[in-house]
Amino acid sequence: MKTLKILSASQTKALDAFTIEQEGIASVDLMERASVAFVNWFMQEYFAVQQLSIHVFCGLGNNGGDGLAIARLLRQKGFKVHVFVVEYAKQKSVDCEINFGKIQEITSIQTESDLAFLKNIKPNEIIIDALLGAGVNRSVTGILKTIIEQINVLKATKISIDIASGLYMDSANLPEDVILKPDKTITFQLPKLAMMLPQNQAFVGDWQVIDIGLNQQFIQETKVENYYLTEILPEVRQNFSHKGTYGHSLLIAGSRGMMGAAILSAKACLRSGVGKLTCLVPDFAYDILQISVPEAMTLTYPESTHEVLSEIEIDNFQSIAIGPGIGTKPEAFELLKSTLLMAKNKAVVIDADALNLLGTEKGRALLTLLPKNTILTPHPKEFQKLIGHTWKDDFEKLNLLRAFAEKYEVIVVLKGYQSAIAMPDGDIFFNSTGNAGMATAGSGDVLTGIIVALLAQGYSAKEAALLGVYQHGKAGDFAAGNRGKMALIASDIIENLRW
Ligand SMILES: NC(=O)C1=CN([C@@H]2O[C@H](COP(=O)(O)OP(=O)(O)OC[C@H]3O[C@@H](n4cnc5c(N)ncnc54)[C@H](OP(=O)(O)O)[C@@H]3O)[C@@H](O)[C@H]2O)[C@@H](O)CC1
Ligand SMILES: Nc1ncnc2c1ncn2[C@@H]1O[C@H](COP(=O)(O)OP(=O)(O)O)[C@@H](O)[C@H]1O
Ligand SMILES: [K+]
Structure with a gap:
């Protein structure tokens, strides 16, 4: 039988931390690894659309850092990428800041008037959602709420990185919460409990896990109560049976x-x-x-x-x-x-x-x-x-x-x-x-x-x-x-x- 464990938010954080410590790498390198894995998936799925515009929306945490790294890597691959950073707070996370420094031509979004361009995004273009990830800890408000609402009505294909912005990974959102509605979610390493539940259908879309090489020993030893069953096969029938x-x-x-x-x-x-x-x-x-x-x-x-x-x-x-x-x-x-x-x-x-x-x-x-x-x-x-x-x-x-x-x-x-x-x-x-x-x-x-x-x-x-x-x-x-x-x-x- 093959299963994937479904970790809680705190276990996921601990897994990240353990991987960083165990492998002696910097967290920004893990971010790069995750971003490369995403880009590899993206290349396979969308290799034919290099002419199309891709719009990457980044927040200020590590999910935003992923978005910035992905945007840089996609540009290196020859895609036409527009990068936006939504400045909903004063500070970026350390790794977001590092990736911010590695990429040129970023559009800053601060107020509602900066969003006028959204209506020009065409239905056949692609939006990558890196506004908020696993770190979301309260209802989305302000400029973040407005941009998510406006992205949600666009017809372009929307892909969320790790988890849709605004969606809690292992607990219930409030019914009135504003959450991004992606066509696809590409989530890192393991599925999230939120992705299993009918009430979140609109906030998950088709989801897929990509392996970013987080520590397998830690995963094996972590006790969970939820699993995703990926394969189970019957036993072989014996020749001399009746x-x-x-x-x-x-x-x-x-x-x-x-x-x-x-x-x-x-x-x-x-x-x-x-x-x-x-x-x-x-x-x-x-x-x-x-x-x-x-x-x-x-x-x-x-x-x-x-x-x-x-x-x-x-x-x-x-x-x-x-x-x-x-x-x-x-x-x-x-x-x-x-x-x-x-x-x-x-x-x-x-x-x-x-x-x-x-x-x-x-x-x-x-x-x-x-x-x-x-x-x-x-x-x-x-x-x-x-x-x-x-x-x-x-x-x-x-x-x-x-x-x-x-x-x-x-x-x-x-x-x-x-x-x-x-x-x-x-x-x-x-x-x-x-x-x-x-x-x-x-x-x-x-x-x-x-x-x-x-x-x-x-x-x-x-x-x-x-x-x-x-x-x-x-x-x-x-x-x-x-x-x-x-x-x-x-x-x-x-x-x-x-x-
Ligand atoms: N860790 C790793 O090794 C790897 C992680 N990876 C990536 O990191 C992502 C998790 O990153 P993250 O923890 O920085 O969280 P993220 O979702 O970007 O939020 C940032 C901050 O926003 C804040 N905030 C929360 N809710 C809010 C709201 N409603 N409105 C406004 N602000 C709000 C809150 O900070 P606060 O304001 O509470 O201080 C929060 O800390 C994960 O999904 C994956 O994509 C990959 O790179 C692979 C390796
Ligand atoms: N959208 C769906 N995706 C996957 N499986 C489904 C879906 N809808 C129904 N099924 C499966 O079909 C079966 C329906 O069972 P049930 O509701 O008892 O139907 P009935 O009483 O008509 O036999 C269940 O095994 C359920 O898991
Ligand atoms: K996201």
């Missing part, structure tokens, strides 16, 4: 009008390496299941009652998933309750309507029945129901997610772009795969099928959740590559699973 080797999943899904959910989950499960799959569905759906998913075995229960589970040999199954399309009628509640009572010590996935049922007042009383390490896969609305209230911002949402996983000793996959996967030990992993084409009915049912299959094969709950979410997103990315995001339907995710 279907018994890969476990038997029980999938409890579907109801009248929602049999598609059961079918999608079942197919995804079978495409994810399970040895055997049994689907438990209402009796009317027997033919539907048998015809749609011939590889699966089918058990049924009378539609109007839940008294079915007593006949099921639960020990035959290594994993159980319940939820996709079961509905929220009282019978479904009883089905869920008896499943949880039977499933003690089993590997369990809870999704969709099973989450909606747990998210009622009566349902929350069942939370203590969840076997340890149960995997719950709510989208934000379902998570809100589970905890019984909403949150004021996404940072609070993350805290609630972590607290829930710790309290009930479960794994919670909070689905969406960069799904957040919370572990009972308090760690949260953000997924790097997936795309907006997956925002389509049934995508979540597919994920449930994948995860329950991995559990049956003996992957730990943590591995199954991480591997399942990552590969689900990867399949979605292949699917989007084949037919574009708008055309993507949940079945395409199943078709594009590759293990």
